[in-house]
Amino acid sequence: MCYKKEYDVIIIGAGPSGVKSALTCSKKGLKVLIIDSNGNSGGQIYRAPPKSYIKKSEKTFEENLIQLKFSEDLTKNNIDTAYNHTVWQVSPGFKIDAFNENGTIQWNTKNLIVATGTYEKIIPFDGWTTPGVIGLAACTILLKAHQTLPGNKIVLAGNGPLLISVAYYILKFGGKVDAIVDTSSKFEWIKSMISLIFNPKNFIQGISWILKIIFSRVPIYSNSLINKVSKKENGISVEIQNIKNKQIKKLTTEVLAVGHGLTPSTDISRLLKINHSYDDLKGGWIPKLDKYFKSSMKGLYIVGDGSGISGAIAAEEKGELAAYSILKDLKLIDETEFENNTSKVIKKLKRYEIFAKGIAKLNATPKSLIENISNNTVICRCEDITKKDIIHAAENGARNLNQIKSWTRFGMGPCQGRTCQYSVAKIASEHLRCNIKDLGYLTGRTPLRPFPLDKAIGDFEYEEITKVEAAPL
Amino acid sequence: MNLRIHDYFERGKKVKIIVNDETIEAFEGECLSVVLFITNKKNLRTSPKLKENRGMFCMMGSCQECVVLLDGKKVTSCNIFIKDGMEIKTGNLNVL
Structure with missing residues (x-):
């Protein structure tokens, strides 16, 4: 694709929120670029299969249909797409730097919509670094995008709706679930069902998934967590512990998929020094935004789950609101049209957010999960930093996440704390008996x-280097 | 049991890749980390201090645990798609 240097609007992330923003902006004639590190639109929730996969027949599943519609709509509306491009830097103004397999590229815009979604929260336990232990979200990507079962035998653990959705897809695709290990109780599920009424479509879908799981006689361990995982010759050994009576059950399986809910991706908003606030029911730290998802920085919008977890359907509404706000600022729609368009969307969004709060309660991190982490458990996977190291830093005076980072090297590895920041904060706040908010968050850093540096530099001959005059001796 | 689901999509043609001097078969265009995972080559990188095995974990380019050497260069295998003759090395990649 031949790109322009400057766009009216640039959107980072081609998931449901980013796509909706792009379509809404382009319908009023704005030149839009949408960037995504994946090879296609859809985000993680509707992630497209690899390019080489060719659809066999009309037989399909819902996520795939939605993704196909996204692709079609983006093409129809002449929206420039930069797939397989990973953004490594965003500077105020805005300059967006990205790389792909050929090298680096920079684009400019006055209106930036960040729709970078979420990461999975996975609270550590003994042996969680064992190969064969993967995220629940990773498991859905394997199933839905890559059309592959992760193993012949799978244990699913953690909490929240993803447990049910993953179990459903494994069964649908002919796989076997050895056990579902849920930190929530059955009563907590029933309680959360009340809020599900605000989103009837997901409610009905959820019920049909649960029925399939029940009919397949998958053992469900409620009120339970994974105590320990160890490598065995042909798989892994998983120790399941009941939170209340501490009883332990051992299973041998091939793969353990585990996840404890989602946390917003704040890489870019932290980098741009936007103020954040803490809301556990929205997944942790979230950027401060107005009701149209506009930040305190002129022209910067943060939409989708990155503005607080509320799911894929709500993400579209958020993307749409941000787009209307840009259109109003650029005087492409007047005040009346803006009010008419947004009031409907805000109403819908409010309903979805009640639903999301109900779900979020299922994903609240129970204290037992944090207490269960042993001292020698690796928390920061990149740098091999254990719980003991974090507590040591706290005991010696580290009082916020950045100080713990300097002390231990947690968050200095290649993932920059994306995998462990939440757990480190939980561990430190438990130990220091302080509010998790007081620990702050890691300062955003590039890249x-x-x-690789060679990608940043590109190919060149010696003669092409601009030589500077040598300093006088 | 074949872990690949063939109900909805046709995959690319069969190709061969080399993983630590062993040849394995895969379909062109499949995701590298997924192929390694289901062919039981789950140990990808080695952790820096404890020298523990690590493997595919997040599948969305965030955690960096699935890093391997592809034709001599470090890549996250979860966003690499199989091409015929790819040479993959796993294990301790911190070689200068």
Whole structure:
């Protein structure tokens, strides 16, 4: 694709929120670029299969249909797409630097919509670094995008709706679930069902998934967590512990998929020094935004789950609101049209957010999960930093996440704390008996993703280097 | 049991890749980390201090645990798609 240097609007992330923003902006004639590190639109929730996969027949599943619609709509509306491009730097103004396999590229815009979604929260336990232990979200990507079962035998653990959705897809695709290990109780599920009424479509879908799981006689361990995982010759050994009576059950399986909910991706908003606030029911730290998802920085919008976890359907509404706000600022729609368009969307969004709060309660991190982490458990996977190291830093005076980082090297590895920041904060706040908010968050740093220097520099001959005059002796 | 689901999509043609001097078969265009995972080559990188095995974990380019050497260069295998003759090395990649 031949790109322009400057766009009216640039959107980072081609998931449901980013796509909706792009379509809404381009319908009023704005030149839009949408960037994504994946090879296609859809984000993680509707992630497209690899390019080489060719659809066999009309037989399909819902996520795939939605993704195909996204692709079609983006093409129809002449929206420039930069797939397979990873953004590694965003500077105020805005300059967006990205790389792909050929090298680096920079684009400019006055209106930036960040729709970078979420990461999975995975609270550590003994042996969680064992190969064969993967995220629940990773498991859905394997199933839905790559059309592959992760193993012949799988244990699913953690909490929240993803547990049910992953179990459903494994069964649908002919796989076997050895056990579902849920930190929530059955009563907590029933309680959360009340809020599900605000989103009837997901409610009905959820019920049909649960029925399939029940009919397949998958053992469900409620009120339970994974105590320990160890490598065995042909798989892994998983120790399941009941939170209440501490009883332990051992299983041998091939793969353990585990996840404890989602946390907003704040890499870019932290880098741009936007103020953040803490809301556990929205996944942790979230950027401060107005009701149209506009930040305190002129022209910067943060939409989708990156503005607080509320799911894929709500993400579209958020993307749409941000787009209307840009259109109003650029005087492409007047005050009346803006009010008419947004009031409907805000109403819908409010309903979805009640639903999301109900779900979020299922994903609240129970204290037992944090207490269960042993001292020698690795928390920061990149740098091999254990719980003991974090507590040591706290005991010696580290009082916020940045200080713990300097002390231990947690968050200095290639993932920059994306995998462990939440757990480190939980561990430190438990130990220091302080509010997790008081620990703050890691300062945003570039590059947002590691990339090789040779990519940044590109290919050149010695003669092409601009020589500077040598300093006088 | 074949872990690949063939109900909805046709995959690319069969190709061969080399993983630590061993040849394995895969379909062109499949995701590298997924192929390594289901062919039981789950140990990808080695952790820096404890020298523990690590493997595919987040599948969305965030955690960096699935880093391997592809034709001599460090890459996250979760966003690499199989091409015929790719040479992959796993294990301790911190070689200068």
